[in-house]
Amino acid sequence: MRAIIASRNSILRLSKYKNALNRFQKLGYVRVFSDILADAVGGTSAQVRKDFSLFGIKGNKRGGYNADELLGKLNDILGKNTRQSVIIAGAGKIGMALVKYKGFENEGISIVAAFDIDPAKIRQGGDIPVFPLDELKAFVKTNDIRIGIIAVPDIAAQQVFEIMVSSGIKGVLNFAPIRLKETADVVVNNVNVELELENVIYFVNALERTGSK
Amino acid sequence: MRAIIASRNSILRLSKYKNALNRFQKLGYVRVFSDILADAVGGTSAQVRKDFSLFGIKGNKRGGYNADELLGKLNDILGKNTRQSVIIAGAGKIGMALVKYKGFENEGISIVAAFDIDPAKIRQGGDIPVFPLDELKAFVKTNDIRIGIIAVPDIAAQQVFEIMVSSGIKGVLNFAPIRLKETADVVVNNVNVELELENVIYFVNALERTGSK
DNA sequence: CGTTAAAAGTGAAAAAAATCACAAAAAAGT
DNA sequence: ACTTTTTTGTGATTTTTTTCACTTTTAACG
Ligand SMILES: NC(=O)c1ccc[n+]([C@@H]2O[C@H](COP(=O)([O-])OP(=O)(O)OC[C@H]3O[C@@H](n4cnc5c(N)ncnc54)[C@H](O)[C@@H]3O)[C@@H](O)[C@H]2O)c1
Ligand SMILES: NC(=O)c1ccc[n+]([C@@H]2O[C@H](COP(=O)([O-])OP(=O)(O)OC[C@H]3O[C@@H](n4cnc5c(N)ncnc54)[C@H](O)[C@@H]3O)[C@@H](O)[C@H]2O)c1
Numbered sequence: 001m002r003a004i005i006a007s008r009n010s011i012l013r014l015s016k017y018k019n020a021l022n023r024f025q026k027l028g029y030v031r032v033f034s035d036i037l038a039d040a041v042g043g044t045s046a047q048v049r050k051d052f053s054l055f056g057i058k059g060n061k062r063g064g065y066n067a068d069e070l071l072g073k074l075n076d077i078l079g080k081n082t083r084q085s086v087i088i089a090g091a092g093k094i095g096m097a098l099v100k101y102k103g104f105e106n107e108g109i110s111i112v113a114a115f116d117i118d119p120a121k122i123r124q125g126g127d128i129p130v131f132p133l134d135e136l137k138a139f140v141k142t143n144d145i146r147i148g149i150i151a152v153p154d155i156a157a158q159q160v161f162e163i164m165v166s167s168g169i170k171g172v173l174n175f176a177p178i179r180l181k182e183t184a185d186v187v188v189n190n191v192n193v194e195l196e197l198e199n200v201i202y203f204v205n206a207l208e209r210t211g212s213k
Numbered sequence: 214m215r216a217i218i219a220s221r222n223s224i225l226r227l228s229k230y231k232n233a234l235n236r237f238q239k240l241g242y243v244r245v246f247s248d249i250l251a252d253a254v255g256g257t258s259a260q261v262r263k264d265f266s267l268f269g270i271k272g273n274k275r276g277g278y279n280a281d282e283l284l285g286k287l288n289d290i291l292g293k294n295t296r297q298s299v300i301i302a303g304a305g306k307i308g309m310a311l312v313k314y315k316g317f318e319n320e321g322i323s324i325v326a327a328f329d330i331d332p333a334k335i336r337q338g339g340d341i342p343v344f345p346l347d348e349l350k351a352f353v354k355t356n357d358i359r360i361g362i363i364a365v366p367d368i369a370a371q372q373v374f375e376i377m378v379s380s381g382i383k384g385v386l387n388f389a390p391i392r393l394k395e396t397a398d399v400v401v402n403n404v405n406v407e408l409e410l411e412n413v414i415y416f417v418n419a420l421e422r423t424g425s426k
Numbered sequence: 427c428g429t430t431a432a433a434a435g436t437g438a439a440a441a442a443a444a445t446c447a448c449a450a451a452a453a454a455g456t
Numbered sequence: 457a458c459t460t461t462t463t464t465g466t467g468a469t470t471t472t473t474t475t476c477a478c479t480t481t482t483a484a485c486g
Contacts, residue, residue: 005419005423007472007473008412008416009473010473011412011415011416012408012412015408015411015412015415016392016408019390019408033432033433033434034433034434035433040392041392042392042395044474044475045433045434046474046475046476046477047473047474047475049433049434049435049436050435050436050473050474050475052434052435053434053435053436058434058435059433059434059435060433060434060481060482060483061432061433061434061435061480061481061482061483062431062432062433062434062481062482062483062484063432063433063434063481063482063483064432064433064434065434077415078411078414078415079414079415079418080411084414086410093309093310093313093314094310096306096310097306097307097309097310098406100306101306101307103390103407104407104410107407107410107411109407109410109411109414146417147410147413147414147417149410170417170420170421171413171414171416171417172413173406173409173410173413177232177316179229179253179254179255182255185420187413187416187417187420188413189409189410189412189413191404191406191409193311193386193404194316194317194320194322195225195228195229195232196386196402196404197299197317197320197322197360197362197386197402198228198291198293198320198322199221199224199225199228199402200360200384200385200386200400200401200402201291201292201297201322201360201384202224202228202290202291202292203221203224203384203400204359204360204383204384204400205292206218207383207398207400208383210218220442220443222443223443246462246463246464247463247464248463256444257444257445258463258464259444259445259446259447260443260444260445262463262464262465262466263443263444263445263465263466265464265465266464266465266466271464271465272463272464272465273451273452273453273463273464274450274451274452274453274462274463274464274465275451275452275453275454275461275462275463275464276451276452276453276462276463276464277462277463277464278464
């Protein structure tokens with residue numbers, strides 16, 4: 001399999017095409033066209049074709065793309081053919097919402113354990129265990145985990161990040177509203193809800209002021 | 214106050230500068246320079262200055278920016294001088310995590326009510342009440358709410374979105390992993406956790422394959 | 427079959443975003 | 457007071473991303 005250098009945005013778009021395609025497939029579609037995919041994800045058909053072109057995905061002129069085949073290729077590129085195991089640091093409000101969320105399993109993502117410093121949060125009984133933070137390193141190493149989610153308070157985030165990295169974690173999804181001091185060869189994506197909300201508020205206000213148009 | 218057309222990304226950067234600045238201010242900084250701001254948010258000093266330039270923010274040559282003054286201007290631009298009231302649809306795992314989150318208040322954002330169709334979720338006692346979904350429209354109208362958060366299952370999201378829009382909501386933060394059929398003059402930002410996680414996974418795998426470099 | 431029409435594929439063009447690089451200002455030093 | 461040094465502010469340039477527009481292929485139809 002060839003690894004292709006691509007921007008974060010183009011990969012996000014591939015994921016969106018894949019998700020749209022899954023829905024189309026459930027609806028019985030056998031063929032899909034660049035324009036309906038564009039529609040489904042909010043882009044243009046030219047961009048869909050360009051994206052595919054970049055990854056060497058070929059369709060049939062006048063015949064569009066075979067849904068199964070296209071989905072297969074996208075899953076391949078996105079690495080959806082092997083299940084991914086993920087751990088979470090922080091079994092608080094967000095952390096537990098994620099732990100209990102059913103949506104990841106269908107995406108081939110399994111949250112296998114959570115870790116917390118608060119002894120009151122430790123719980124081995126349930127479906128997904130919550131262990132003491134001390135055990136994170138050993139767990140990650142013995143289970144060869146490569147992806148972690150940070151759902152601890154902002155003051156603790158950098159420290160937890162470093163523990164994760166030193167344990168062998170290679171990719172992190174960070175919910176704490178701070179910028180992690182990044183390390184080469186560790187991928188970090190941030191989910192910053194405050195920022196997104198603030199952004200919505202800005203544009204609502206801006207539109208209102210310009211609204212006279 | 215002048216409304217300036219700017220890209221989503223440049224506004225996101227302004228928010229990040231503002232957040233960094235808040236921290237610097239707490240640490241006692243009186244002056245800040247473009248390069249330390251760049252550092253704090255992970256950009257370049259030229260970009261910081263360009264962003265400020267676009268919004269007519271002036272510093273002092275060789276003297277940097279006065280922290281208080283800069284913060285004031287950013288808050289102004291971002292509309293942080295008036296508190297924003299926000300409602301949530303869906304009092305489930307994510308919805309309640311947001312309701313209970315303390316971090317919004319310091320950001321001038323107040324979550325004032327949640328709404329759910331499940332009678333078991335209705336609860337007026339607490340700090341932030343959970344009302345039946347039917348009451349959303351009236352609540353939004355009488356309280357003149359302009360911002361809503363969607364935290365309902367994906368199948369319900371479009372319908373809830375339409376209720377919000379018809380009630381007068383002008384901006385939406387959507388946690389459901391679907392694309393809302395958007396309406397002109399309503400701002401929609403999406404928080405798609407699956408997508409972000411999938412993206413991390415992609416790049417971890419891609420780096421690994423290229424890693425031999 | 428042959429013709430028509432639809433859709434992919436893709437260089438070229440345009441637009442948008444980021445970076446450069448340097449003049450101008452002014453704080454700090456001497 | 458004068459010089460040096462630092463940092464801003466911003467046109468110009470470069471890079472990246474998106475869109476355009478046209479060629480090619482082929483499914484569909486008569
Ligand atoms: N709750 C939300 O809706 C929300 C929204 C936006 C951002 N966030 C961010 O997500 C993060 C978590 O928020 P939350 O609301 O779930 O907080 P929370 O307080 O409910 O949970 C945090 C958990 O982390 C644990 N913890 C603290 N230090 C730790 C450490 N060093 N190692 C392991 N665990 C540790 C705590 O014991 C607690 O269980 C915060 O950074 C917050 O800013 C949360
Ligand atoms: N929990 C997570 O960590 C997580 C992660 C990623 C995405 N999401 C997305 O966030 C959304 C909410 O997820 P969740 O885990 O909180 O689900 P949940 O099932 O815990 O909560 C959903 C809530 O919405 C309510 N609801 C259903 N239909 C409604 C309607 N028409 N009007 C008002 N309320 C309605 C339900 O009664 C329930 O209380 C989903 O779209 C999910 O895909 C959640």
